[in-house]
Amino acid sequence: MNKKQLVVKLSGALNLSKADAERTFDTITNTILDALKADDSVKIAGFGTYKVAKRKARVGRNPRTGEQIQIAASQKVKFLPAKALKEVFNK
Amino acid sequence: MNKKQLVVKLSGALNLSKADAERTFDTITNTILDALKADDSVKIAGFGTYKVAKRKARVGRNPRTGEQIQIAASQKVKFLPAKALKEVFNK
DNA sequence: TTTCTATATGCAAAAACTGCATACCCAATT
DNA sequence: AATTGGGTATGCAGTTTTTGCATATAGAAA
Numbered sequence: 001m002n003k004k005q006l007v008v009k010l011s012g013a014l015n016l017s018k019a020d021a022e023r024t025f026d027t028i029t030n031t032i033l034d035a036l037k038a039d040d041s042v043k044i045a046g047f048g049t050y051k052v053a054k055r056k057a058r059v060g061r062n063p064r065t066g067e068q069i070q071i072a073a074s075q076k077v078k079f080l081p082a083k084a085l086k087e088v089f090n091k
Numbered sequence: 092m093n094k095k096q097l098v099v100k101l102s103g104a105l106n107l108s109k110a111d112a113e114r115t116f117d118t119i120t121n122t123i124l125d126a127l128k129a130d131d132s133v134k135i136a137g138f139g140t141y142k143v144a145k146r147k148a149r150v151g152r153n154p155r156t157g158e159q160i161q162i163a164a165s166q167k168v169k170f171l172p173a174k175a176l177k178e179v180f181n182k
Numbered sequence: 183t184t185t186c187t188a189t190a191t192g193c194a195a196a197a198a199c200t201g202c203a204t205a206c207c208c209a210a211t212t
Numbered sequence: 213a214a215t216t217g218g219g220t221a222t223g224c225a226g227t228t229t230t231t232g233c234a235t236a237t238a239g240a241a242a
Contacts, residue, residue: 001126002241003135013118024115027104029138035092037179043093045209045219047120048168052180056196060233063191069233071195075180076231077139079170083219088128089143089166093208136186136241146229151200154225160200174186 036077046084053078127168139172 003025011021032050035042041051057073094116102112123141126133132142148164 001131001133004241006122006126006133006135009122010119013122014115024105025119028101028116028119029135031097031100031104033138033176033179035097040092042097043208043220044097044120045094047124048170049220050170053197055231058195058232059193060195060231061193062234063193063232064234066192067234068194071231071233074177074232077170077172077176077180079139079141079168080220081168085124085168086165088124089168095208134187134241140187146199149199149228151228152226153201154199154223155201157225158201162200171187 044082046082048079048081048085051078051080052076135173137173137175139170139176142169142171143167144169 003022007018007022007025010016010025011018014021014024016024032042036050036052039052041049043049052075055074055076058071060069060071061067062069094113098109098113098116101107101116102109105112105115107115123133127141127143130143132140134140143166146165146167149162151160151162152158153160
């Protein structure tokens with residue numbers, strides 16, 4: 001399912017125009033992103049937690065040439081599924 | 092930030108009551124979950140992709156006792172941040 | 183049409199996962 | 213508004229899993 005299909009579903013479920021549904025959805029993702037940018041984690045009960053994970057620098061490799069490469073430290077957004085979410089998929 | 096705080100922010104940004112903002116948000120998470128339950132991945136351009144990862148059974152270990160443990164196969168929801176999202180946190 | 187994403191490759195190192203106790207924070211009920 | 217029940221974070225070791233490097237291409241999405 002892509003974003004467009006999701007927006008269509010939301011449009012129906014929320015009784016909104018597609019444009020409004022999309023705007024609503026974008027507002028939510030932006031709100032979450034803003035919190036993450038401010039180095040805050042976002043905990044959503046029954047769904048999961050978004051947090052920014054810091055990854056250390058390390059040695060990588062160019063798979064084509066086999067050549068070693070230094071990989072800089074980086075940050076990435078992590079999503080940790082809530083307990084309820086894990087149970088849904090393991091019953 | 093927890094769900095309640097997020098709902099308050101959305102309520103302001105979307106000009107909705109808190110109850111409506113929460114209902115809207117729940118509808119979105121439920122829609123995503125339904126797709127995942129149907130074994131579909133959810134790809135949101137500019138944000139990320141949710142998919143269900145299947146993990147095989149394996150042998151683990153109790154860190155306290157060192158005892159070997161059989162771990163059953165399981166599934167978990169994975170979130171892969173989109174390119175745009177990685178860039179935000181690495182500039 | 184033009185941008186975005188998945189894939190596939192080998193390999194080193196970081197990170198996750200396991201059980202479990204404690205502390206903590208949140209959500210819901212009274 | 214306050215209490216309580218429950219989910220979540222943390223630390224521990226050692227093994228499994230994941231990550232992410234470059235790059236082209238195919239396919240899909242905006």
